[in-house]
Every structure is written in structure tokens, then in C-alpha cells.
Amino acid sequence: MNTQLLKLQELQVFYHTDEGAVKAVDGVTLSLAKGERLGLVGESGCGKSTIAMTIMGLIKSPGRIEGGKILLGEVDLTKLSEGEMRRLRLNQVGLIPQGAMNSLNPVSRVKDQIIDGMRAHNQQISKRELRSRVYEVLESVGLRRGVARMYAHELSGGMKQRVCVAIAISLHPQVVIADEPTSALDVVVQREVMETIGQLQQQLGASVILAGHDMGLMAQFVDRLAVMYAGKLVEIGPVKELFAKPLHPYTQLLLASLPGLAQRGVFRGIPGLTPSLVHVPPGCLFYPRCPQAMEICSQEVPALREGDGRQVACHLYDSEVMI
Amino acid sequence: MNRRILAAMRYTRRNPALAVGIGLLLAILLFWGIGSIFVPFSRTSALSVPASRAPSWEFPLGTDRQGRDLLAVMIAGTSLTLRIGLIAGFIGIFIGTILGFVSAYYRGAVDTIIRGSVDVLLTVPSLLVMILVAVALKGGLTVEGMALVVSILAWVWPTRTIRAQVLTMRESGYIRVAQLSGMSSPEIIVKEMMPNLLPYLAASLVNAVAAAILASIGLEALGLGPMESPTLGMTIYWVLHYSALLHGMWWWWAPPIIIIVILFVGLFLLSTGLDELANPRVRRSV
Amino acid sequence: MKLDYIAKRFGIFLLVIWLALTVIFFLPRFSTQNPIREKMNQEMLRGGYVQVGMEQMIEEYESKFGLNKPLWEQYGTYLSDMGRLDFGYSIAHYPKTVKSMLSEGLPWSIGLLGMTTLIAFGVGSLLGALLAWRRAPQVLRYLFPPLLVLSAVPFYLLGLVLIFFLAFENSWFPLFGGYSPGTVTDWLSISFWGNVLHHSFLPALSMILAGIGLWALTMRGMMVTVQGEDYMTMAEAKGLKGSTLFFRYALRNSILPQVTSLVLALGHVVGGAVLVEVVFGYPGIGTTLYHAIREFDYFVIQGIILIVIVAIALGTFLLDVAYPLLDPRITYRRA
Numbered sequence: 001m002n003t004q005l006l007k008l009q010e011l012q013v014f015y016h017t018d019e020g021a022v023k024a025v026d027g028v029t030l031s032l033a034k035g036e037r038l039g040l041v042g043e044s045g046c047g048k049s050t051i052a053m054t055i056m057g058l059i060k061s062p063g064r065i066e067g068g069k070i071l072l073g074e075v076d077l078t079k080l081s082e083g084e085m086r087r088l089r090l091n092q093v094g095l096i097p098q099g100a101m102n103s104l105n106p107v108s109r110v111k112d113q114i115i116d117g118m119r120a121h122n123q124q125i126s127k128r129e130l131r132s133r134v135y136e137v138l139e140s141v142g143l144r145r146g147v148a149r150m151y152a153h154e155l156s157g158g159m160k161q162r163v164c165v166a167i168a169i170s171l172h173p174q175v176v177i178a179d180e181p182t183s184a185l186d187v188v189v190q191r192e193v194m195e196t197i198g199q200l201q202q203q204l205g206a207s208v209i210l211a212g213h214d215m216g217l218m219a220q221f222v223d224r225l226a227v228m229y230a231g232k233l234v235e236i237g238p239v240k241e242l243f244a245k246p247l248h249p250y251t252q253l254l255l256a257s258l259p260g261l262a263q264r265g266v267f268r269g270i271p272g273l274t275p276s277l278v279h280v281p282p283g284c285l286f287y288p289r290c291p292q293a294m295e296i297c298s299q300e301v302p303a304l305r306e307g308d309g310r311q312v313a314c315h316l317y318d319s320e321v322m323i
Numbered sequence: 324m325n326r327r328i329l330a331a332m333r334y335t336r337r338n339p340a341l342a343v344g345i346g347l348l349l350a351i352l353l354f355w356g357i358g359s360i361f362v363p364f365s366r367t368s369a370l371s372v373p374a375s376r377a378p379s380w381e382f383p384l385g386t387d388r389q390g391r392d393l394l395a396v397m398i399a400g401t402s403l404t405l406r407i408g409l410i411a412g413f414i415g416i417f418i419g420t421i422l423g424f425v426s427a428y429y430r431g432a433v434d435t436i437i438r439g440s441v442d443v444l445l446t447v448p449s450l451l452v453m454i455l456v457a458v459a460l461k462g463g464l465t466v467e468g469m470a471l472v473v474s475i476l477a478w479v480w481p482t483r484t485i486r487a488q489v490l491t492m493r494e495s496g497y498i499r500v501a502q503l504s505g506m507s508s509p510e511i512i513v514k515e516m517m518p519n520l521l522p523y524l525a526a527s528l529v530n531a532v533a534a535a536i537l538a539s540i541g542l543e544a545l546g547l548g549p550m551e552s553p554t555l556g557m558t559i560y561w562v563l564h565y566s567a568l569l570h571g572m573w574w575w576w577a578p579p580i581i582i583i584v585i586l587f588v589g590l591f592l593l594s595t596g597l598d599e600l601a602n603p604r605v606r607r608s609v
Numbered sequence: 610m611k612l613d614y615i616a617k618r619f620g621i622f623l624l625v626i627w628l629a630l631t632v633i634f635f636l637p638r639f640s641t642q643n644p645i646r647e648k649m650n651q652e653m654l655r656g657g658y659v660q661v662g663m664e665q666m667i668e669e670y671e672s673k674f675g676l677n678k679p680l681w682e683q684y685g686t687y688l689s690d691m692g693r694l695d696f697g698y699s700i701a702h703y704p705k706t707v708k709s710m711l712s713e714g715l716p717w718s719i720g721l722l723g724m725t726t727l728i729a730f731g732v733g734s735l736l737g738a739l740l741a742w743r744r745a746p747q748v749l750r751y752l753f754p755p756l757l758v759l760s761a762v763p764f765y766l767l768g769l770v771l772i773f774f775l776a777f778e779n780s781w782f783p784l785f786g787g788y789s790p791g792t793v794t795d796w797l798s799i800s801f802w803g804n805v806l807h808h809s810f811l812p813a814l815s816m817i818l819a820g821i822g823l824w825a826l827t828m829r830g831m832m833v834t835v836q837g838e839d840y841m842t843m844a845e846a847k848g849l850k851g852s853t854l855f856f857r858y859a860l861r862n863s864i865l866p867q868v869t870s871l872v873l874a875l876g877h878v879v880g881g882a883v884l885v886e887v888v889f890g891y892p893g894i895g896t897t898l899y900h901a902i903r904e905f906d907y908f909v910i911q912g913i914i915l916i917v918i919v920a921i922a923l924g925t926f927l928l929d930v931a932y933p934l935l936d937p938r939i940t941y942r943r944a
Contacts, residue, residue: 443625445873446872446921446925447629448879448921449880451879451918454902455636537763541765541880544887546899546903563888568777569784573773584766588757588758591761
């Protein structure tokens with residue numbers, strides 16, 4: 001039985017603005033097993049990036065963790081001081097960021113940026129060992145040694161992102177969080193980078209959380225998929241089952257909007273807009289756009305029901321026994 | 324109506340610089356406005372009142388060595404100095420906008436020349452150039468003449484700012500869209516670009532005015548200003564000339580400095596506030 | 610390619626100097642004045658009498674200063690003179706040469722300006738960076754309003770205030786001058802140096818304070834922008850220590866545009882320095898300029914302004930050449 005490496009329990013992250021508190025993440029419960037690849041998918045603003053940043057402890061005011069826990073093993077990350085959190089970063093939890101175009105320090109060489117991460121967590125490493133580690137880590141992402149001497153602006157988008165991957169895994173963390181790592185890249189490079197991430201994950205036995213909005217990418221990469229909407233988790237389950245039989249209406253629409261090779265004609269989008277996260281209406285947040293909405297949906301928030309390895313938060317399954 | 328006021332007040336919290344800046348400048352304008360009603364301008368001429376008097380009920384700011392009522396001088400000086408700043412500032416912005424626009428919109432050789440000149444002229448110490456011009460003119464400068472001298476280099480920085488802004492706008496999407504949807508160049512300029520340029524123009528204007536005032540005070544303090552006019556800079560000149568400091572005549576040198584400081588701080592805050600208005604930053608921590 | 614860049618910058622440098630020379634030459638000639646005649650008139654007004662043979666004297670001077678030759682010849686002589694650094698004679702203090710007057714004042718000015726600019730830039734930038742840094746001690750935030758006010762105050766006005774409080778009310782510092790009147794200028798004696806430093810303190814202080822305000826504010830602006838960049842997030846995600854983030858990531862990236870600001874602000878700083886010298890009666894070329902203006906000593910004015918423009922152009926050129934060394938993104942190739 002796999003141990004649960006990372007557990008999010010009723011996590012709430014709000015941004016306090018002049019107009020009120022934006023409930024970016026409202027009561028999300030998730031868990032990540034050792035060696036597992038978990039996908040976190042949803043539209044812009046659904047909260048997936050916020051979750052990624054919160055796990056890293058990078059949420060800054062006016063954002064704040066309002067409630068809930070993030071358990072890495074036995075340690076509750078929400079209760080840690082900044083110093084303690086800092087020691088965990090890169091060591092235990094690595095981040096592959098989204099905007100690779102600008103994620104590297106423009107005035108430092110690549111090798112220095114790999115080294116300073118290592119040095120920050122271990123003062124004692126000798127220069128020789130640092131150098132060999134740098135080459136080792138570059139090779140593991142498929143970059144040649146010469147890259148170490150280069151500056152960020154001399155690299156292509158794909159190369160820059162590989163460097164970010166190299167940095168993220170350089171200290172062999174238990175958890176790697178990839179926040180839309182390939183959004184800024186073209187499809188061919190996307191594939192290569194995702195393959196690299198996949199290979200490394202297997203070699204290191206690390207767990208990965210992949211946040212993004214590309215269902216196709218999720219299908220190819222993750223083991224389990226969590227679907228988010230407006231700050232809440234609406235469905236979660238093994239990716240193949242989810243794709244074969246999506247339970248939540250939102251998931252169904254998401255899958256339906258994917259273009260298939262055989263399909264021609266009009267693409268189906270999802271009409272309507274995401275709700276305001278400040279003045280949250282009662283009931284299920286997907287109610288206004290849901291093709292299967294019932295009256296109860298506008299009154300009560302659906303609870304997350306579990307059954308057979310899958311979870312879904314929808315009134316359609318209130319009385320049913322999950323199959 | 325209430326909602327507008329509330330929104331304005333909320334905005335003040337996000338952009339305090341704008342509010343404080345406007346407040347300070349309004350205070351100065353009030354000082355001038357109310358003052359000019361009660362204090363006659365004639366008292367700014369030399370020998371109109373007894374000389375070297377300390378502040379009293381009759382002369383709240385005392386008098387100077389040449390027999391001027393310093394309260395009258397401060398009031399008149401504020402308006403005169405502001406006038407110089409505004410005239411020079413507007414001229415600078417006017418020329419700067421045209422040059423910046425032409426340079427960025429039409430590019431090519433014109434752009435190279437204008438940009439080159441701007442880059443070079445920016446490094447030149449403007450005060451010294453103006454000293455040269457003022458010395459060469461030598462003949463009695465009027466307040467308006469002062470403004471013209473100061474405006475000689477006033478267009479340089481605005482040209483640079485406006486050019487940069489227009490360049491960014493030119494490459495951005497909505498201009499392309501406008502072009503593709505068949506709008507003519509002048510139409511695009513007026514309908515699409517101008518409204519977006521306005522905040523930058525306003526901020527540049529404030530900066531130009533501040534720079535002009537600074538330059539005019541500098542020139543006047545050196546003795547190159549309109550000798551007969553009681554501008555703030557000329558007061559500084561007389562203060563230096565008569566060593567007011569050494570004679571302990573604090574009522575002579577302190578008020579102009581205070582007014583000048585308030586003026587500059589106000590203009591600076593206003594400019595920062597307008598900058599924020601044009602280019603709102605993601606709100607950082609409280 | 611490297612030479613290309615340097616050559617181009619050098620060419621601009623020469624162009625600026627030539628332009629300045631030409632403008633300075635032609636400017637007074639547009640007004641129908643004649644410096645000699647003007648000076649004579651001024652003397653007459655002061656003395657209150659009309660000298661017999663005044664016209665002859667004027668003609669004498671004119672031929673000596675070469676003002677009776679055709680314009681193009683004057684221009685040619687002018688350029689060659691400038692090339693040899695012969696700025697001519699002071700009209701007011703004849704037969705003193707402009708060059709000697711300049712060399713008397715120049716070391717004082719360079720000393721004051723150089724030192725204060727370095728200190729103000731260094732301290733101000735650091736202060737500004739700390740002001741913008743989230744993790745810096747919050748108490749520093751209280752410095753922001755006074756720094757704001759300082760940046761808006763012209764150097765010399767601050768000087769006046771300082772004189773009042775520190776030299777007049779409390780005689781901690783001398784009121785004016787470069788050194789106490791009557792002292793022998795012995796550059797080798799420590800007590801003389803002490804005297805000089807004592808006199809330079811207030812002018813330096815006013816320039817440093819006002820300068821700190823300016824640099825702190827601009828640096829703060831840069832730092833705020835830099836902190837919003839993606840690479841800062843990534844750096845933090847690596848678990849780097851606060852000091853590493855501050856120095857190697859934030860500061861290092863902010864300092865580049867800050868240095869550019871320095872180059873652009875040089876002209877402004879020099880202008881302010883001139884006025885500071887005047888206020889304090891500091892024996893640099895600023896005071897020389899002031900007296901020259903009052904005495905309408907045209908060639909001195911010309912010489913000083915020229916020297917300053919050349920110095921700034923030189924400084925700009927050197928900084929331009931050094932810039933690629935600071936910022937790896939700018940190579941010598943892209944001129």
C-alpha cells in the first residue's frame with residue numbers, strides 16, 4: 001500500500017482586497033502518494049496555481065492561508081516559520097515554474113543558479129563536487145555541459161525550462177510541483193520537456209503534482225487527476241477512469257470540448273463565466289453553467305462523496321451508491 | 324453620487340501620493356489666491372515700505388533690505404514662479420509630444436536623428452546651457468523671457484518619455500487591430516492612442532513644470548533672472564546678495580525655502596500619483 | 610566588433626564636444642554685444658566717469674582678443690585655441706588667464722563633487738533597496754517621507770538651511786569658504802587638511818543628503834519592479850537565504866538601470882553643485898562662475914562651461930563603454 005506523502009486538508013487560501021476576500025482556494029482536500037503523478041486541472045483562476053504556490057509557502061500578502069493543513073509526512077507546512085519553510089524548499093519540495101521565459105536570473109550564469117540552490121542547503125560541499133553535480137544535473141535533463149557557462153538570454157525557451165527542471169530536482173526532493181511548466185512552449189518542445197520530467201520522476205521515485213489546463217497533456221502524463229472549479233475540488237480519480245466515465249458535469253464538458261481527430265464542425269466550449277470569488281453565491285458554484293442543474297444545486301453546496309477510488313462533489317450522486 | 328465619493332476615497336488609500344500632492348499644491352494656490360486679495364502688489368516694489376523690519380502685525384513676514392513687504396513678495400513670487408514653470412512646462416510638453424510622436428510613429432531616419440539628439444542632450448548639464456543663453460541675452464529679462472529661456476531644453480525629457488510610450492503602443496495589439504479594421508492613421512492617433520497617452524502626458528507635464536521651476540530658481544539665484552520681478556528665485560538672489568543669513572534675517576530666507584520645498588514635494592507626489600494612475604502596480608503588502 | 614562599439618561612442622563624444630564649442634562660440638555673437646565693450650560700459654558705470662580715449666582702449670582690446678577679424682577666422686582661431694586648452698584671458702582680472710583661474714578652482718570642485726556623488730549614490734542606493742525589501746526591518750519605512758522631502762529640495766537650499774542651523778545658530782561649522790581666511794595654503798600639513806575638511810563638511814553634507822534622497826527613491830522604484838519578476842519567485846522557491854535573494858538577485862538586477870540614471874543625472878548634479886558652491890562661498894569653479902557672471906567676464910564663463918561639458922561627456926563615454934561589463938545581456942556587438 002502506498003503511503004500518503006502529501007496531504008491537503010480543507011485548505012483555504014484567501015486574498016484580501018479592498019472589495020473583500022477572494023476565496024481562491026476554499027476547502028480543498030487532496031492527497032498525494034509516494035511516486036504518484038497527480039494532475040490538477042481547471043480553468044484560469046480556479047485555484048490550481050494558488051495551491052501550487054501555497055505548498056511551496058510562496059503565498060504573499062494580501063494572500064493568506066485562512067484555514068486547513070498541508071501535511072508533508074508528519075509536518076504541517078502551514079504552521080512552519082519562514083526559516084523552517086525555507087529549508088524545505090528545493091530540499092524536499094521542488095518547483096518547476098510556469099514562466100520559464102523569465103524564471104532565470106538574467107545576470108547570472110546557469111551554473112551559478114544551480115549552485116546557489118545547492119549551497120543554500122549545504123554549506124559544506126566542495127567546489128569540485130558542486131561542479132560535477134552541475135554537469136550531472138544538466139545531463140539528466142538532456143543538456144550538454146557547455147550550457148553551464150551560458151546566460152539565460154542565450155538559451156531557447158525549451159532549454160531554459162530544462163534548466164528550471166534541472167534546478168528543481170537537483171537536491172532529489174520528495175515532491176515536485178510543476179505549475180503549468182509547458183504553457184509557454186510549442187507542442188514539440190512541450191513533449192520533450194514532459195518526457196524529461198517523467199523520466200526523472202521515475203528515476204528519483206519522486207511524486208509530482210502537475211497543475212495545468214491542458215486535458216490532453218494530463219491524459220498522457222498523470223496517474224490521477226483532480227478537477228478544480230472556482231476554488232473547489234469537483235472531481236478526482238484515476239485518469240483513465242475519469243476520461244472513460246466523467247461523473248461531474250464540469251468534467252464532462254471539459255472532455256467534450258477537446259478536439260478529437262475524427263471530429264469536425266463546431267467545437268463545444270463551456271458557455272458562461274466563472275463566478276465571483278468574492279461574493280460567493282450559495283449552493284454549487286457551477287450551478288449557472290451546469291446543463292444538469294437541479295433546484296437543490298442552487299441552495300446547498302455539494303459535499304465530496306467517495307466511492308471506489310473516485311470522489312465527486314455533485315448533487316447528482318447524492319443518493320446513488322458510487323460504482 | 325455617494326458611490327463616486329466612496330470609490331475616490333478608496334482609491335486614495337491605494338494612491339496616497341496623488342491625494343497628498345494635490346493637497347499640497349492646493350494649499351499653495353490658496354495661499355496665493357487669498358493672499359492676493361488682501362495684500363496689494365505695489366508692496367513688492369523696492370522702497371515701498373520701511374526696510375529690514377522683523378515680522379510684526381503690520382508686516383507678517385517682515386521686510387527686506389530694499390524695502391519690500393515680504394508677505395507681498397511671497398504671494399507675488401509664488402504666482403510668478405508658477406507661471407514661469409507652467410509656460411515652460413507647456414512649451415516643453417507641446418514640442419516634446421510632437422517630436423516624440425513623429426519619432427516613434429514614423430520611425431526611420433527621422434527617428435534616428437531625434438532619438439540621437441535626445442540621448443546626447445540629456446547628458447548635457449541643462450543649467451549651464453541656460454546660463455550661457457541667459458548671459459548672452461544679458462538685456463533685461465522679463466518673467467516671460469525667463470520662461471522662454473528655461474523652455475529651451477524643457478522638451479528633451481518629454482520627447483524621450485512620449486517616444487517610448489508611443490513605441491510600446493504602436494507594437495501592441497489594439498493598434499494593429501485598428502489598422503486592420505480600416506481606420507486611417509490620424510483616426511488611430513486621435514481615437515486610440517491619445518486617450519491612452521493622456522496619463523503619461525499629465526505626468527510628464529508635472530515633471531516638466533517642476534524641472535522648469537528648479538531651473539528658473541537656479542538661474543535667478545545666480546543673478547541671471549528678471550531683476551525687477553519678485554519671483555521666488557530672485558528673492559533667493561537678494562538673500563545671498565545681502566547675506567541675509569549672516570544678519571539673522573530669518574524671515575527673509577526661510578519663507579521662500581519653505582514655499583519652494585512645499586511646491587517641489589507637491590509636484591513630485593503629484594507626478595508619482597499620476598504615474599501610478601497611468602501604470603497601476605500590483606498592490607503590494609500594506 | 611568590440612572596436613566598432615567603442616569607436617561609435619567615441620565619435621559621439623567628439624561630436625558633443627564640437628557641438629558645444631560651436632554653440633558657445635556663436636551664441637553671444639547672435640546678440641549684437643561685444644564682451645569688451647560691455648565690460649567697459651560696466652566699468653564706466655561703476656567708476657562713474659568717462660575716460661578719454663575710451664574708444665582707443667576698446668579697439669586695443671579688441672585686436673588683442675581678436676574680435677575685429679572676420680567671423681570665420683575667429684572661429685578657426687577659437688577652435689585651435691580650444692584644442693590647445695588656451696581659453697584666453699579673463700577680462701575682469703586681466704592679465705590672469707582663464708586656464709589659471711580654472712586650475713585653481715577645479716581640484717576643489719572635483720574633490721567635493723566626486724566624493725559626495727560616490728557617497729550619496731552608494732548610501733542612497735542601498736537605503737532605497739532596503740526600503741523596497743519586504744524582509745528588511747520595518748522601522749526603515751519611517752525614513753521614506755524624509756527621504757522624499759530631501760529628494761525634492763534643491764541642493765543649495767538645503768545648504769542654506771544647514772548653514773543656519775549648524776553654522777549660525779551653533780557655530781559648529783564655519784559659515785563659508787574653503788578654509789579659514791588668512792590661513793596659509795599648505796597642502797602638506799595635516800592641520801590644513803583638517804581645516805579644509807571642516808569647511809567642506811557642510812557643502813558636502815547638503816549635497817550628500819539631497820543626493821541620498823534622490824538615489825534612494827529611484828533605487829526603491831527599481832527594486833519594487835524587480836521584486837515582481839518571475840526569477841525572484843523561482844529564486845525564492847529554491848529556498849535561498851534572504852541575503853542571497855537581496856544581493857545576488859534583486860540588487861544585482863536593479864543596479865544596472867540605476868547606473869544609467871546616474872549617467873543621466875550627472876548634468877543635474879553638476880548644476881546643483883555650482884549653486885552649492887555659491888551658497889557656501891566654496892572656492893571651486895562654481896564660485897568662479899558666479900563671480901564671472903556678475904562681472905560679465907565672458908571668456909571665463911565660456912571656459913568653465915566648456916570644461917564641464919567635456920567632463921560630463923567624457924564620463925558618459927566611459928560609462929557607456931563599461932556598461933557591457935556590468936550587464937551580460939548587452940554585448941559589444943549591439944552598439
